[in-house]
Amino acid sequence: MTGPRSHRSAALLDPVSRAWWRTVGRRVDLEGEHAWLQAPTSSGSLVRDTWLAEEAERLGGHVSEGRADAGLVADLSELDGPGFTAGDLRPEVRDFYEHTAAWRMEVWTGWQPFFWPGGELVARLFGRRVGQLALPMRPLDVAHGMDSRVSVIADEHEVQLAAGWLRTLRSSGEYVFSGCYSHRRLPGADRPSVHVAFPLEQGNVQVFLRPEVGPDGSLVLESPAGAFGSDGCYVSVRHRGRAFAARAPVHERFHVYVDEEGVLRTDHHLSLWSARAVTLHYRLEPLVRPAASPGA
Template structure:
């Protein structure tokens, strides 16, 4: 969580303090120190295409080109949320028009390390290259949900006195691509949650928002990601990312 209305990257040191650790910025930082943290009955990092694994373990070495397409039914609501909430607090400001992301996104990864120097989580900060405004600011780690033997990718988007948390189930396809999904299910399973601190207590609710990511290499060997956002079963937003080594 954060203690101010504007999120940006202000939550990083507060998050590090929760681990009794520090924030460390370095080259070749990754969202996960090792994809093998996700190994379990339904996933083996060794089966991933090496470049896909490399993206998650050395995310700072990559740059993002992005395309966005909203469903006509959901676009007006997305525009209102982005304009009156996302841009104001610098968090979850989803791009609404294709030209909003025409110049791509700047990507910054910051490691959150414990007192032993080991990475416990990572902050992934993404800004629109054209305006410098934050689009997403999330804390990434591997988590094991209660009653599960398969670790999940856990993403927390800090807000003032609360957050949005998403637990994504990992899987490897036959061609070595990565799939991450937050399906429908019961409370405590993979999915999306809203957490709020209020009245001296912390309250959590599961929300009917589902996401699916597919990270793969195309026929020319370029890494790409398809991201679909669905409230209930309706498709609201599709995002497509082209992932390029930063040196290019």
């Protein structure tokens, strides 16, 4: 049974969680040495899309809604460097990332039995309550699909600075993910990584994903284990004007590929330490765009 009282009780866990990450993390300087960890946060416990306007102001831009062809990355060639060339990707893969709003997704989810109880507990006490990182727990949760909205953060010349990717369950409208997508070069890295930040109250979860091109033109994005400052998952919290960050033992791998029938698909594996916890599979289809009217 859920309701306002149970939500208030669960909310008491939030400051405890932030205190834990302050304890296990390190003090960071977001304006200097650790500027690569600068990312949006939420001013309140309910996240959803509340962080967009504030992040646009921080970046000196504005939020642009309704772009039919908006993408998570304006141009994947911005990730080019030693070991990665966007031009080697299949056109469908590249089009999805550069024009994400023009694609529709269907998703299936499969939890490993050992991790399912913990995932369900986190979803109930945290994800659904705050409208963030609410991983689907059962196949029927996503039976009607997932809606996708891309909100571009652009500068005065309409150059894309970042993009908010907001995903909700089509059946209920509940938020599943609310992420800020951009690209960023980590300290000492030879090329940029995909940077995804999931805002939370007084903090965020950030994932740095290193891109690779598969032999079939597929895209692999991976956040492996490693040292502080390398690709991976980080939790950052703010407290009394100070910031703290720690690496989290969460590792992800995305494989975006075209199958033998010409359908674009994604396998998303999420692991804790070396144990796979959940797999999500996406089927991606281009939206049918209305034909241009005569004379247009």
